[in-house]
Amino acid sequence: MLAEPARGTSIVPPSGMALYIHVPFCKTKCPYCDFNTYQGIERLMDPYMGALTQEITQWGELLEGPVVNSVFFGGGTPSYLNEGYIGRILESAGSSFQLGADAEITIEANPGDLDLEACQRLVKAGVNRLSIGVQSLDNGLLSILGRRHDADQAMEALQIARNGGLSDINLDFMYGLPNQTMPQWQDTMQRMVSQRPTHISLYCLTLEEGTPLHHWVETGKLPQSDQDLAADMYHYAADLMEQEGYQHYEISNWCLPGFECRHNLCYWLNQPYLGVGPGAHSCLGTFRFWDISSPGTYIKAANDWSANNSPPVVELTEEVLESVFPVDHQEYIDPETFCAETMFLGLRLLEGMDLAEVSEQVGIDLAQRYASEISDLTELGLLEQVGPRLRLTKPAHLIANQVFTRFVG
Known part of the structure; x- marks a missing residue:
């Protein structure tokens, strides 16, 4: 864990x-x-x-x-x-x-x-x-x-x-x-x-x-x-x-x-973003959540919502998200998921990612956590280490999703 x-x-x-x-x-x-x-x-x-x-x-x-x-x-x-x-x-x-x-x-x-x-x-x-x-x-x-x-x-x-x-x-x-x-x-x-x-x-x-x-x-x-x-x-x-x-x-x-x-x-870079509007997705704190997708239902939810009940919050919780009028679904992003997503999103960038720098940001040694996956993919010619950065090789660009699945589950 x-x-x-x-x-x-x-x-x-x-x-x-x-x-x-x-x-x-x-x-x-x-x-x-x-x-x-x-x-x-x-x-x-x-x-x-x-x-x-x-x-x-x-x-x-x-x-x-x-x-x-x-x-x-x-x-x-x-x-x-x-x-x-x-x-x-x-x-x-x-x-x-x-x-x-x-x-x-x-x-x-x-x-x-x-x-x-x-x-x-x-x-x-x-x-x-x-x-x-x-x-x-x-x-x-x-x-x-x-x-x-x-x-x-x-x-x-x-x-x-x-x-x-x-x-x-x-x-x-x-x-x-x-x-x-x-x-x-x-x-x-x-x-x-x-x-x-x-x-x-x-x-x-x-x-x-x-x-x-x-x-x-x-x-x-x-x-x-x-x-x-x-x-x-x-x-x-x-x-x-x-x-x-x-x-x-x-x-x-x-x-x-x-x-x-x-x-x-x-x-x-797996940084926070807020999505607003019907079906918009967000990723804030330790949660991913998305709004009601139907425009008509989204509008009705706004009409039914009582104003002046949005005091500032210091932590995003299930209870807070349940009080936000258009939020339809939410899921907790556990540490394993967060690290996996940080890896495969960062590897979409052609310059790749500085594992030491990103590890310091997330508080987990990603090189150690994914040592086996990185070693296997490097042997297959799909990943390469260039200085401090880990990145996809050119042949991996068109099969990137297959590479990314190695970091999930």
Whole structure:
């Protein structure tokens, strides 16, 4: 039995936390998506705003206004919300938490939702980073993915965002798609790097059971993806971006120097974060918990909750979480789980992790705790020690999840 790791004496350390805001609305739901998102519920936008700001206020009172280093609007399609909503949410966050002038504030956007005035209003509201869901620059593949934009609109959106005052911009792309070819991928990647976005994320398609795309592949309407080809696509993109001066800092993420996503680094470094909104997940203190997923039920819970019952707390407990109106489930993160997660999250970073430094932070000797696993994976050529840092080898990048399972259970 491991001793309790040293995770700080307060719920949120003085260094602060990250804030995730879930926006569940979509104009249309993509056929590959299994996230907690909904189309056709625009009528709930106003009551959602009321419930969300109420949740933010409640957490500000409970946690006594901790420092927030980053805010991330995810979804769903946050850009589907009126920019006035975004401004109101950030005002609520700013009055409930210590939101610094240098905080990273990201909003995910669909290319078709961006125009010059919208971008200017986002900047005025405080947004300083944009993540555009491009996914592909091939119109045929965009059609398969059910996207609302075409390739020209995607490239135009990037320029519009820049003209509107947003210079820190991530572009999301997907590979390993049905019917996707290497020439298509090469063309997409070459066009993408020529635009010099500050950040690029590449995700291999995962067919999620219950989604239309999964059904189409299972029934033969679309072919299975070629996993060997997907691996070649990943390596091609990695080589191209290295040539173009991008830093490969996490398995699926590249950036120009100094433009790492600070919000996601919080996750990979296993630091505290608070999620608000329907279905949003949080990790604070020794608990992981998540909100009611149904937007309608989330809103009703806010309406039923009695205000002024959120005195500050010094320790997060089951009883405290049960009193928070939108929390639906909670789980205690035992020391074994915390250490395992610290290992495999840290190993997602290309620089790996300084085991001695991280061990001091968590209060447990991770090199000793995982000596057998580290030795076995090193012999298999999947881990390597470079100076004080333990990291994945290049061949392990595409099978990282298989490596990570060695640290769990």
